[in-house]
Amino acid sequence: MFFLSISFIFSRLLIDNRTNTTNHMKQRLWLVFLYLIPMGLLAQTGTVTGTLTDASTDEGLAFANIFNLTTTIGTVTDLDGNYEILASVGDILEMSYVGYISAKATVTGIEKMNFALNSSSALLNEVVVIGYGSSTKKEITGAVSIVKAEEVAKLNPNRLEQALQGQSAGVQISSQSGSPGGGYNIRIRGISTNGDNNPLILVDGVRYADLSALDPYSIESINILKDASASIYGVQAANGVVLITTKKGTKSDKPVIDFHAYVGTQSSARRIPVLNATEYAILSNEAHANGGQTPPFNVISDLGEGTDWQDEVFQNAPIRNYFLNVRGGGDKARYAIGGSYFDQQGIVGGEKAGFKRYTGNVNLDVDLSEKLKFNSVVTYAKQNRKTLSENAIGSVLFNALNMPSTLTPFDEDGDYTLAEGLGAEVINPLQQIANTFNNVDVNRFSGTAGLSYDIAEGLTFTSSLPFNFSLVTNRGFSPIEFYGSGKVFNTVESSVSESTQTYSSWGWDNVLNYTYAYDNVHKIDVTAGTSMYEENFQGVYATGFGVPNNSFEFAAVSQANEIRPGGASSGAGTFRLMSQFGRIQYGYNYKYL
Known part of the structure; x- marks a missing residue:
């Protein structure tokens, strides 16, 4: 760019020299000066x-x-x-x-x-959690990323997956839904070809498929195993492993209290530009006239801006989170007790698209003797999530963008304005929100208990029993409602759908670890063990028609007028896995591994 500027100035000076010879010397001096400026800049x-x-x-x-x-x-x-x-x-x-x-x-x-x-x-001696054991940074040869509690706390994430965004190379986090409580996809080094792209997630040794039950502030560290370092878990770790450790007790004379809280509001950062009422009427009249039809709007000057449907559906939504943790202990026992409350309403729908979470956890470590140690973690989480239609034709935001600004939210009688003359799937979004009832409740109780015994110097045997029980209940209600002529969402008979699903699992891991160092030159780490895991699922589903009073208050299958053939079903399944594993690590002079 400097050379273009020089060429322009030089050409202009040549023209000036031809028309005015009296300033010839001054123009030469200016030329030299202007030429040296970019040269000086380039030298920097x-x-x-x-x-x-x-x-x-x-x-x-x-x-x-x-x-x-x-x-x-x-x-x-x-x-x-x-x-x-x-x-x-x-x-x-x-x-x-x-x-x-x-x-x-x-x-x-x-x-x-x-x-x-x-x-x-x-940093070199920092302990890193790996499969069925731990190591130090300087002894790790695989690709392992660490996210600490301090890094998580700085982000104030609503969900733990958000704390992983941009924190680890090769780890992609994407949202499944924009509503509160929506899930996230975790992808470690791309996607696989076996149909399942989810990594194996272990929280204190317990398998998790969804991290919504965890409060981000309860996390001590997150270790992500990306390559061969995850192979000790077998084929289930083909997409990587995420090892999460919750906060544990500490040796201290006085309890250590951690309290985090924040309260705020959320709003839409950007709106999609759409036509106002006047613009819409002008184009609509032109379209009808070009088609040989009568223009629908006679007086355009009185329409003004009209209704901004995005303003109607978007709102400032409150969000709040409270977390309390008490840690302490002595030489023989250490404890950590905590709980949290999280509440987030949607910027679309408010309480109709909200998410609430209550959590409580107890972490206890006891030295039963010099060689025998006991540890346990127990976690309880209760969640409630309400959802609206999204990410599809006929969703709330779809209707907010397709409803013409010439229509008002309510008619002269105070009823919802009907979207007549539009597509069969376009309806009044405010009416849609008011008549949507989708509730999901989750109760989860999980944890692990284990013993560790030092058999000899450098030789330790560990046995642990992870467990999990989850109860998921769903209830959806569709009232009798008329949205307009020919609308696909019109319902002439009320219905209610309910389901109850239980997920239970247990495991038994037995691990033998041996560490031997000779003369601070040779070091050998050997890990061997067995793992058993069983998962059970049961589900009951039913749909009833004819809800009393056409009201969500009475929306229950037991209160419905009838359950039609095929309106009730159930399912069950069991998954078992048994494996043996081993790992040998050799290090020479703390340089070669």
Whole structure:
């Protein structure tokens, strides 16, 4: 861009020189000055080179990260620790490497800049939870990402999956629904070809298919196993493993109390532009006239802006969360007791699209003797979710965008305005919200209990029993309602649908861990064990017609006038898994694994 500017100025000066020779010398001086300005600017930008080394050994750090915080451009060092990066004077460079303390520096000139990082023994010795055991960062060879409690708390997420967004490379989080309490998809390094793309999720050793029952503040750490480090769980870990640990007790003379709370409101950040009443009437008249039909609007000047249906369905929705945790203990026993309450209403529908969650958990660790230890985790969660139609033709937002702004929400009699003359699936969204009743209640009781025994020095046997029980009840009510001529949502007979589903599971894991280190040079870690798991499902479904008083208050299958043939069904299923596993790790001089 500098060269284009120079060419333009030079051409203009040549023209001026031909028309005015008296200022010839001044124009030459200005030309030289303007030419030097971009040259000076160009001299401030270039490729900065250098070497990144270990401060104690002067050895180059291979594949370390060099990041320009000003331009958000990054690079990595080569095998000898050398790097090249585009930067300008004043840019800030950040150097980081696993197990080392990150450093920042300001570019003072386009020259060679060498850096030395100090190792962090605390980071290298940080304990990382892996399959059926734990290790330290410096001993891990697989791809493992860690999200700590502090990082989760900074985000104030409504659901735990939101805390993983952007926190781990190769992990994609996508929403299944925009309504409160909607689920999320977790994808680790893309999708698989076996039909199931969900990772294996273990919370304190208990399998979870849905993380909505967990309060994000109750989490101590999240460890994501992405590659061969997850293989110890077998084929069920083909899509990766997410290991979640809840907060545990600590040795302290006085209890440690954690309390988090926030209250706020939510609103739509963006609206989709649509025609106002005047614009809609003009185009509608033109369309009818072009089709040889009579224009429907005679007086357009009185219409004004009309009804903004997005304003009608969107609202400021309250959200609040309270979390309390008390931790403590002594030399022999440690405890953590906590509970939370979360309430979120939808920006569409308010309480008709809300989500509430109550949780409580108890974590207890007891040293029964010098060699025998007991641990247990018990969690209870109660959830209530109400939903509206979404992500489909005929949903609330679909109708809000397709209802013409020339119509009002209510007619002169105070009844909902009917969307006559429009598509068969377009109805008044406010009427739709008022007549939608979908409730889901979930009660979940889960936990684990285990014993750990130190057989000999470096040899430990652990046995644990994870369990889970979930009761899910659904109730949906469809009242008698008329939305307009020929509408597909018209109902001439009220109905109610109810279902009850129970999910129960239990497991038994027995693990033997052996660790041996010789002369601080050789280290061997051996893990072997067996795992048994059983999951049971039962479901009962029924639909009844003719609800008394056409009211949700009496909407129950037991109160309905009739249950038609095929209106009731049930189902059940059992899944069992038994496996044996093993893992051997060898390290030499804490450098080669």
